[in-house]
Amino acid sequence: MQNMRFLAVNLDSFLIELNDPEHTVALFRHLETIKHPHIVEMIPAATTILVYFDRLNTEVSALIRYIKSQRIERQQRHSVAKVVIDVTYDGPDLHHVAELLGVTVSEVIYRHSNTCWNVAFIGFAPGFGYLNSPDHPFGSIPRLSSPRKKIQAGSVALAGEYTGIYPKDSPGGWQLIGSTPQQMWDIHRDPPALLRAGAQVIFRDITRQPSHVVVPEIKIPRQPEQHLQPVFELLQTGLQSLVQDQGRTHQAALGVGRSGAMDQTALSQANRIVGNPDHAAVIEILNGGLKLKVLQSTVVAVTGAASHIGVSYAGQAQVKVPDYSPIALDCGDLLYIDSPHAGLRHYLAIRGGIKTEKILGSASFDTLAELGTPPLKPHDFIYSAELSVGSVLLHEKCAQQLPKIGDVVEVDVILGPRTDWFEPESLTQFFQQQWLVTQESNRIGLRLSAGLPLKRQIHGELASEGTCTGALQIPPNGQPVLFMNDHPLTGGYPVLGAIAIDHLDRVAQIPPGCLIQFRQKSEILDLDKEST
Structure with missing residues (x-):
């Protein structure tokens, strides 16, 4: 394929820039099909593809030469998923869009529902598809001058040359022309996203038909088995305490990022000290302020930010304990992590890991997508995942010099x-x-x-x-x-x-x-x- 430009992004990624959306979709589909062994993940967009690669096993120059050598026909036919979405055209901006175009409301509805739309890419939020068409039925629709603070899930909207459906309640600046009862994102569905890059979408006008709302099946999180006893009760959680692990991989096609522990080295060190496997979940604590009560004997480690870490053993006076070392705790002990004097985030690992539900392969809470284990709060109980463990390490060193305010x-x-x-x-x-x-x-x-x-x-x-x-x-x-x-x-x-x-x-x-x-x-x- 000609007219490709390759742009640096990072040591493990680069951007392919193409002339138009049609070329972009064709190349993305082709690269998805051939599955080069050293391409880790791709994020398609309007006229670009972000490529992550395995830098340990290939050189960027070799991979670019390989992509340049591919021959892809722009009009190449593919078997693609087709999705029909019911729409009630009653959006608050529908008449405004008609005025912008100088046409009737009926014409806006006709153009939108009689166009075959392509899912160019997924972005903004999990399951939010950017849909375009080579017919360009609306030209380019301007965004609102002042974005709305809340747009309801299922809202159908226009912006630029795209149409899209908001998968959840969120702020946004697109022009709203209708709504759909269909769910764009359902974590209990496989796959959770109704739309995927490369799919084709037809909007079906149900404005004059009786509409119904699809109520998702509400799944109650499975409660821990009765025989399991919690390891800790959280008494204070500070500014923000989240369950985090190495994060999600290979979920970009759903519009889901990696998330995971911000300081991956501190995560790994905490797990290593208590003998956990690398993938074990830990608690990431922002700016200290954690206090917990021990309900059964265990071993923990605290890494990351530098601060006073104290233990009150069986109701006795608080004793300072070291970070980056195993800390043995018994039932009735209290563990304190104060605000840091250097750094920002602590990582608390528990021998055996933390028992929690994994969403798309990870326990990590993504604060943008609101996906994963919810933020911890006072009086939550922490259970052991009872993972296979190895030897405890007596001490590790902090991998970096931690910054202080003003540094x-x-x-x-x-x-x-x-x-x-x-x-x-x-x-x-x-x-x-x-x-x-x-x-x-x-x-x-x-x-x-x-x-x-x-x-x-x-x-x-x-x-x-x-x-x-x-x-x-x-x-x-x-x-x-x-x-x-x-x-x-x-x-x-x-x-x-x-x-x-x-x-x-x-x-x-x-x-x-x-x-x-x-x-x-x-x-x-x-x-x-x-x-x-």
Whole structure:
């Protein structure tokens, strides 16, 4: 296939840019079919495909040469899934859309329901499909000037050249033209997402027909077996305590990101100390404040942020215990984890792991998708997963120097894929000035601030494209947003660069009030030349 451009993203990923959605869908389907052994995952978008690859077993140049060598016909026919979606055309923006187009409401409904739509990609939220058509029945519909704070699940909407259905209640700025009783996302369905990239969709007008609401089967979470005894009762959970593990993989086709522990090294070390397998779930504690009561003898380890960790043994005075070491606890003991004096997130591992339900292969709670084990709260009980365990390690060292509020933290950046969207002076300024980590930072992203915002030299609108963990997306205000584990899979603002993979754990431990000094890890790579 001709007219492909390859853009750097990170050490394990790159972006393929094509001319139009039709070429993009054709290449994505082809790469899905051939299943190259070293392509780990792909995220298709409007005119791009984000490719993650196994960097231990292939070179990026070899993989690009392989993709360039493929011959794909744009009009190649595929057997694709076809989905019919019932719509009641009664949306609050329906008349406004008709006015924008200079047509009647009936014409809007006719165009929408008599077009064969293609699911170009999944993004924004799990199960949210971006549907387009080569017929372009509406041209480009502008988004609302002020997004709504809440749009009901099942709302059918238009924006740009796309139509889509909101899978859950969420904020949004698309023009609402109708609603459907069908569920776009149901975690108890296999697969949970009704729409997948590459599928075709027909909307069926049921406006004048009696409608019904599909009530999903409510599954009550299975209660622990009666013979199981809890290991802990949580007395205090601090600002945020979440069950996390290594995260979800190979779920991008559903619009689901990896999530998982922010500091993966601290997660692994905590499990290793108590003899757990790497995949065991732990508790990730934001900014300390955890207090728990021990209900049966166990061994735990605390890693990550540095703070006072205390144990009150059988009602006696509190004793300080070390982090990065096994801590033996008996029934009646109390464990305290105070606010950190360095770093931001602790990881508490329990020998045998934490018993919890896995969603799409992981116990991790994704704060953006609201998927996984719900956030822990006071008086929750923690049960052992009774995993096979190995030897306890007497001590491990913290893998990094933990930052304190006010510190300047140096972080490596891989430039791309949209570095050329910014003025050269802004690129120089990006590396010269220090960026404050603001209080508006969480597992979705860190909002950064500096005196001189970054300026673009390309001012057009960027079509949504895949983004990696660590991506530095630059919104119109010129102040970067650093995407973290729970970020959306696609974004509509240009990405100047991404945090090098080996510095993501460092970023996970940066508290608000620190400054980041970015260091250029690579030159602006021309991957097309690299592959020749």
